[in-house]
Amino acid sequence: MFGYAPLDILASIAYIVVIMGRTPTLGEFEQIVLLAILRLDDTAYGATIRTEIANCTRREPAPGALYTTLDRLEEKGLVRSYMGDPTPERGGRAKRFFSVTKPGRAAVLQAQRAFQSLLKGLDLLEGTNA
Numbered sequence: 001m002f003g004y005a006p007l008d009i010l011a012s013i014a015y016i017v018v019i020m021g022r023t024p025t026l027g028e029f030e031q032i033v034l035l036a037i038l039r040l041d042d043t044a045y046g047a048t049i050r051t052e053i054a055n056c057t058r059r060e061p062a063p064g065a066l067y068t069t070l071d072r073l074e075e076k077g078l079v080r081s082y083m084g085d086p087t088p089e090r091g092g093r094a095k096r097f098f099s100v101t102k103p104g105r106a107a108v109l110q111a112q113r114a115f116q117s118l119l120k121g122l123d124l125l126e127g128t129n130a
Contacts, residue, residue, distance in 0.1 A: 026111045045095040078104030
């Protein structure tokens, strides 16, 4: 029908399932954002996430970089967002809160295990590997 033999279609379906089942890899900033959300628990929204990142890393991410990353993490299914109630101090606007999903937790855990494995046996304080 579309130029595929029946077995080719089955092979393509199996391939897609295998690829989609893998835990996504994370960049450094994605890990930082996910960890900040986990630390903040149910109070994680843009401003508190930026503050947590600044307090823990001494880096102040630009709002645009943070929201771009949050949107990308949501597209990957690693975080979900929901709107809180409108508040008078925000001029009646609602806050967009974030929480880490189960796949997001798995991705952070996998990334952190990889870092720990790479660090094992290194004595970075001695400077022998510099």
